[in-house]
Amino acid sequence: MAYQSLYRRYRSRRFNELVGQEHVVTALKNAIAENRVGHAYLFSGPRGTGKTSTARILGKALNCTSLEADGEPCCKCDSCISFAEGSSYDLHELDAASNNGVEAIRDLISKVALGSPGRTKVYILDEVHMLTSGAENALLKTLEEPPSHVVFVLATTEPQKVVSTIRSRTQHFEFELISANLLGEHLRWVANDAGLNVTDEMIDYVLRVGGGSARDALSALEQTLASGGTPDDDTAVEEVLDGIILGDPSVVISGLSKAIQSGRPPRVIGEILIDRLRNAFLTSMGNSPDHLSDHQAEMSKTLSERMPLATITRSLETIGAALVGMRQSPDPRIDLEVAVLKLSHPKLQTDSNMVLSRLDKIEHQLQVLGASTASESPTPEKIDHSSANEDTPPSPLEEVSSIEALEPVEEDGILSLSEVESIWPEIKKNLSGKAKARFSGGRFISIEGGEVVFALPNEIHRDRCAECLSEVEESISKKLHRKTNIHLIVESGGQETVPQEKTQTLSAVSSDEDIDVDSLENADASAGDGLSLVVDSFPGAKIVTDE
Ligand SMILES: [Zn+2]
Structure with a gap:
C-alpha cells in the first residue's frame, strides 16, 4: 500500500x-x-x-x-x-x-x-x-x-x-481553531495508534507550528519525525535575543536568518521569542513558571539578568504586535524582521507615546487571539502578586545611595506606562501604611518628559501624596533599577473626576487595595488625625462639615 x-x-x-x-x-x-x-x-x-x-x-x-x-x-x-x-x-x-x-x-x-x-x-x-x-x-x-x-x-x-x-x-x-489541549490529545492518540515514538517536546513544537490546525499539526509531526526531532531552538533564537541586548541589528538579522533556514515559519519563531521573553519577565518578577524544565528555567534566569525589564516589556509588546500583524500579512517574515530590527536599533524605535497609544489595542487583539488558541502557558496578566517579594524594604538611606549609584538612563531604556503599572501593585504593597492609603486614591496616566505622571482627584489629596512622594519614588526607582521621578497632578475637571471607565478598571485590578483598612486600624500618631486618615482612605472624599 x-x-x-x-x-x-x-x-x-x-x-x-x-x-x-x-x-x-x-x-x-x-x-x-x-x-x-x-x-x-x-x-x-x-x-x-x-x-x-x-x-x-x-x-x-x-x-x-x-x-x-x-x-x-x-x-x-x-x-x-x-x-x-x-x-x-x-x-x-x-x-x-x-x-x-x-x-x-x-x-x-x-x-x-x-x-x-x-x-x-x-x-x-x-x-x-x-x-x-x-x-x-x-x-x-x-x-x-x-x-x-x-x-x-x-x-x-x-x-x-x-x-x-x-x-x-x-x-x-x-469552525474554530482547535485548542492546544484538544489538539495535543489528538496528536498523542494518533502517535500511539500509529506506533510513533514522540516526545512531549515534539508535541509542544508541533502544536506551535500547527497553530490550531489539525492538518498543519499532523504535517509538522511527520516532518519532525522524518528529520529526527525538533529543530534546535536555542542557538538561533539566542542570537536574536543577544542582538536586542547588544543593540546590534546585524546580530539580530543573522540569528533570524538561521532560525528561518532551519525550517521554522516566522510566526513560530515569533512565538518562541515571546515565550522566552515572557518566561524571563515572570522570572524577574519572582514568579518563575513551574512548567519549565531545568534547562529552560536556567535560560530564563540568565535572560532576565542580562536584559533590563524595560527592554523585556518593550520586546514583548513589539514582537506581540508583529505576531498580530503576521496573521494578515502576505510576507510574515518582513513583519518579524521589522520588529526585531526596531528593538535592536534605538533610532528606529518609535517614541514611547506612540508605543503606548497602540499598546491597548494590541493587548486587546492578543487577548482575542489568546482566547482562540487557548494557550496553557501563563501570561503576564496572571502574575500572583501575593507571592511576590516579601522582603522588608531596606532603610531609606540605603535606598537613596543605591539609586544614586545607578547609571544614567540610556536611550535604549524608554520608560513605559505599562511597565510602571505592572510593578505598581507590588510596590504599593510594600509602602508604609500612610503612603499606601494616600497613593491608592490616584493612578498613573502617562509618561511625560521622562517623568511618570500620577493623577489625583483633588488638591488636598495631591498635597497629602506630595508629603510621602519620595518614599514612592525610591521604591519605584529601586524596582526598575533607574531613577524615576513622579509628577503629581490634579486630574482635570475638578473634584471627583476619575472617569467612570477608569474607576472600574482601577477597582477591578485592586479593589481590595483602594481602601487600606490596616492603615485605619493600626494608624500611628504621625499618620495624622482620624479625619484626615478617613479622607486619605476614600479617594475623592472631602470634608463638608463647616467648623
Ligand atoms: Zn453506512
Whole structure:
C-alpha cells in the first residue's frame, strides 16, 4: 500500500472523531437524526479545522443505509465504504480556487438536475469565495430552488467575501481553531495508534507550528519525525535575543536568518521569542513558571539578568504586535524582521507615546487571539502578586545611595506606562501604611518628559501624596533599577473626576487595595488625625462639615 500522510490516514470518518467543533457536530447530528437537514450550508473557518471532513461525513451519513440513532454513519454499509474509498457517486467536490468559472458551475448544476431520486447527493464547493460573479449567479439560481435530493456545502476561509445573497440562503456554521489541549490529545492518540515514538517536546513544537490546525499539526509531526526531532531552538533564537541586548541589528538579522533556514515559519519563531521573553519577565518578577524544565528555567534566569525589564516589556509588546500583524500579512517574515530590527536599533524605535497609544489595542487583539488558541502557558496578566517579594524594604538611606549609584538612563531604556503599572501593585504593597492609603486614591496616566505622571482627584489629596512622594519614588526607582521621578497632578475637571471607565478598571485590578483598612486600624500618631486618615482612605472624599 502506498504511503498515506498522517492527515489522510487519520482523517475523521465519523462525527465523533472530529477534533473540536462540538457546536457544529451536535447541530448536524441532531438535524440528521431528526430528518431536518437543510439544503445549503456554509462552513467557514481557518484552514485545517475540519470543514471538508465534516462535509464528507455529512454526505456519508445522509446516504448510509444503516444510520445509527444519534445520526452517525455506520461506516460498514456499501454506501459508507464507497464514501471512504472516494468512489461514491453521491459526493461531488469542486475546488472553487481552481475551477471558479461559470462553466464549472454549469457543469455541476447539470449534474444536480440529473440526480437519482431516493439518494442524497452532496455537493461540496471548497473556497467558495473564489467563484467569479458569473459563477456565483449561476449557483444562486440553484440555491433559490434546490432539488429535494441535493445538499450543498459551501466551505470558505473567508466568509465575508461570500456574497450576502448566497450567505443568506445557507445555514452558516463557523469552525474554530482547535485548542492546544484538544489538539495535543489528538496528536498523542494518533502517535500511539500509529506506533510513533514522540516526545512531549515534539508535541509542544508541533502544536506551535500547527497553530490550531489539525492538518498543519499532523504535517509538522511527520516532518519532525522524518528529520529526527525538533529543530534546535536555542542557538538561533539566542542570537536574536543577544542582538536586542547588544543593540546590534546585524546580530539580530543573522540569528533570524538561521532560525528561518532551519525550517521554522516566522510566526513560530515569533512565538518562541515571546515565550522566552515572557518566561524571563515572570522570572524577574519572582514568579518563575513551574512548567519549565531545568534547562529552560536556567535560560530564563540568565535572560532576565542580562536584559533590563524595560527592554523585556518593550520586546514583548513589539514582537506581540508583529505576531498580530503576521496573521494578515502576505510576507510574515518582513513583519518579524521589522520588529526585531526596531528593538535592536534605538533610532528606529518609535517614541514611547506612540508605543503606548497602540499598546491597548494590541493587548486587546492578543487577548482575542489568546482566547482562540487557548494557550496553557501563563501570561503576564496572571502574575500572583501575593507571592511576590516579601522582603522588608531596606532603610531609606540605603535606598537613596543605591539609586544614586545607578547609571544614567540610556536611550535604549524608554520608560513605559505599562511597565510602571505592572510593578505598581507590588510596590504599593510594600509602602508604609500612610503612603499606601494616600497613593491608592490616584493612578498613573502617562509618561511625560521622562517623568511618570500620577493623577489625583483633588488638591488636598495631591498635597497629602506630595508629603510621602519620595518614599514612592525610591521604591519605584529601586524596582526598575533607574531613577524615576513622579509628577503629581490634579486630574482635570475638578473634584471627583476619575472617569467612570477608569474607576472600574482601577477597582477591578485592586479593589481590595483602594481602601487600606490596616492603615485605619493600626494608624500611628504621625499618620495624622482620624479625619484626615478617613479622607486619605476614600479617594475623592472631602470634608463638608463647616467648623
Ligand atoms: Zn453506512
